[in-house]
Amino acid sequence: MSQDDFRALYERLRQRAWGGARGALDTITPERIRAAAADVRTGRTVTLAAPVETEPxxxxxxPAGHRLTSPPEESADSRGLHFATDRFSMNVHGDADTHVDALCHVVYDGTLHGGVPATTVTPAGATALSVDLARDGIVGRGVLLDIPRLRDVPWLEPGDQVTAEDLAAAEEAQQVRVGAGDLLFVRVGHRRRRVESGAWDAAHARAGLHPTAVEFLADRRVAVLGSDSNNDAAPSAADGIAFPVHVLAVHALGLHLLDYLQFEDLVPVCVRERRWSFLCVIAPLRxxxxxGSPVNPIAIL
Structure with missing residues (x-):
């Protein structure tokens, strides 16, 4: 896409934003949550998060840092009460660990989503549109569209892009339809490729959505977008914009993004149950x- 084409797409989508103070999360109404909960059949729970990685x-x-801060080694065999304690540190927006992007994560043309000034993001933290907007959790109907399954391949190769036509075709093949207020999850097979072929420099080569696929999200008025990759493909399809899907989804539409999920535990359950929708519960840290925040989304079937 040329810069002019991207700008035109951005402006079209910005005019179609459907959320409120919490962005598109406001489309997850109590009625939709109750409907998603009522559709639980087996009660099976499945994580959509990858293990936090502490090795480079x-x-x-x-990588995330993790160390035990106590007890001292000599207390292991001693009598009395002792506690084991830990300390964690993390680069939340890296290319390995599962996390949610807040609406203040993407700065474009000096603003955040909704025209909020970028100056609200300070060295002390974000004073607007932070991950605290999701402090009560993100709960709703999750829908998984499996693009490698559609194309009959184990995964999409780095650099491959998912189109709106792919998403619509996956719906038809899986006999499911994405609707308003849904949590849309798009599998590209990133995690399976990483497990079977080893890690690579995903910052410069990864599968993801084509920018024009974001119009599918607008057509369906989804509440959240998540992928087992970064959601954005690399190299980018948009000239001069390294993360066009982030700009279009977060900045223009007000969607919280979930990056680097893993669906390898969920897919066989969906195949066995012959269903690709489920209740999903996501709880960012306070x-x-x-x-943003690390998260452990749970699918409940």
Whole structure:
């Protein structure tokens, strides 16, 4: 896409934003949550998160830090009461760990979503549109569209792009339809490729959505977008914009994004149950001024 084509797409989508103070999360109404909960059949729960990684790799040069802060080694065999304690640190927006992007994560043309000034993001934290907007959790109907399954391949190769036509074809093949207020999850097979072929520099080569696929999200008025990759493909299809899907989804439409999920536990359950929709519960950490949070989304079938 040329810069002019991208700008035109951005302006079209910005005019179609359907959310309120919490962005598109406001489309998840109590009625839709009750309907998603009522559709639970087996009660089976499945994580959509990958394990947090503490070792460096080609796609994770700044891994999460984890160390035990107590007890001292000599207390292991001693009598009396002792506690084991930990300390964690994390680059939330890396290319390995599962996380949610807040609406303050994407700055474009000096603003955040809805025209909020970018100056609200300060060294002390974000004073607007932080992940605290999701402090009460993101709960609703999740829908998984499996693009490698549609194309009959184990995964999409780095650089491949998912189109709106792919999403519509996956709906038809899986006999499911994405609707307003849904949590849309798009599998590209990133995690399976990483497990079977090893990690690579995903910052420069990864499968993801084509920018024009975001119009599908607008047509269906979804509440959240998530992928087992970064949602954006690399290299980018838009000249001069490294993360066009982030700009279009977060900044223009007000969608919270979930990056680097894993669906390898969920897919066989969906195949066995012959259903690709489920109740989904996502609970970000209470980080009132943060631009994102690690998460462990749970699908309930």
């Amino acid at each position: 790799g080609p796609d994770n040069p700044q 980080l009132p001024a943060a631009t």
